[in-house]
Amino acid sequence: MESKKPQKTTFDVLQDIQSRLKAPKNQRNSFGGYNYRSCEDILTALKPLLAEHHSTIVFADTLYELAGRVYVRTEVTLYTPYGEISTNAFAREQAVKKGYDEAQITGATSSYARKYALNALFAIDDTRDPDTQDNRNEGALPSKLVARISNAQTVDELGVIWSESATYQADATFKALMSQRKHELQDAQAL
Numbered sequence: 001m002e003s004k005k006p007q008k009t010t011f012d013v014l015q016d017i018q019s020r021l022k023a024p025k026n027q028r029n030s031f032g033g034y035n036y037r038s039c040e041d042i043l044t045a046l047k048p049l050l051a052e053h054h055s056t057i058v059f060a061d062t063l064y065e066l067a068g069r070v071y072v073r074t075e076v077t078l079y080t081p082y083g084e085i086s087t088n089a090f091a092r093e094q095a096v097k098k099g100y101d102e103a104q105i106t107g108a109t110s111s112y113a114r115k116y117a118l119n120a121l122f123a124i125d126d127t128r129d130p131d132t133q134d135n136r137n138e139g140a141l142p143s144k145l146v147a148r149i150s151n152a153q154t155v156d157e158l159g160v161i162w163s164e165s166a167t168y169q170a171d172a173t174f175k176a177l178m179s180q181r182k183h184e185l186q187d188a189q190a191l
Contacts, residue, residue: 010083013053017078018123021045039115042124055080059117061110067153069093071160072106074113076121089116090163116166141173149177155185 023045025035050056056079064071070093077086091113093105100108118124145165152158158178168174 008082010078010080010085013055013080013082014078014085014121017046017049017053017055020049021122021124023124037115037124039111039118042115042118042122046118046122053080057118057121059114061113063106064090066157066160069095070106070109072109072113074110074117076114076117078121085121087117087120088163089113089120089166090160091116092160092164116164119166141168141171141177145174146177149181152181152185155182158182158185 021042023037023042025037026041027036027038028034029036046057058077058079060075060077062073062075064073071090072093073088073090075086075088077084091109093109145161145168148161149158152161158181162169162178165174
């Protein structure tokens, strides 16, 4: 009796790409003194693996306004011969960026959100990625992040902070602060 060969799945393709994708930090921020990878660097490393699996990715950007600020939500979908899988990430536009017009600010924000959506989908580890520009000390959360959590006015705003803070999502202090603020907001809403 012949044993049937297991059917390949989208998750098999994703697992293979995640295990083989190498996207080194070949870019240099001389002002900040750190190396980083761009969205384009990830795509360059990803394309041969996608071709090997007869697969592709598609980005979809959506703009949201929250508390007078504009956020770009990027969804990236991996399409394989066996199905599809998606994830998303958010990035907030800077109010002003020296030397950029409004379209360039939105484009840079989209690129940033795409980079982090790719990081999430393909399990690219950025735990030591200083391009968040917070230059945190190990074990300490940046004061700006703590202030954002403390000043959040809605649970949805906390969700945006969570999405933008992939580097800290495994940090116990970060999780505790997020949980505490969420409970405070829910308790205030219940009154």
